Amino acid sequence: METKRCPGFGRGPHTLPANLENFDADKDRAGGLGAHCKDCRRAYKRMRKAEWKKNLSPAEQAAEKVYQAEYYKRILKARRAKQ
């Protein structure tokens, strides 16, 4: 089985099976897989989002909370409609 090395994010480099279960597709790269594994990409996105939130003004943070609440309400509604 082919493996691929992930440089890691918030933890050291590690090697995983080179497949779409562990890596996102990236046509522009050799092998067609992204550089970081999905777990590291998620960790990276979480960190970026936390940093972005820290830089918001109090008014913007309040607006973001309202937006999130509305967003979750819509998702719950859509989920209930499906059942």
Ligand SMILES: [Zn+2]
């Ligand atoms: Zn990784």
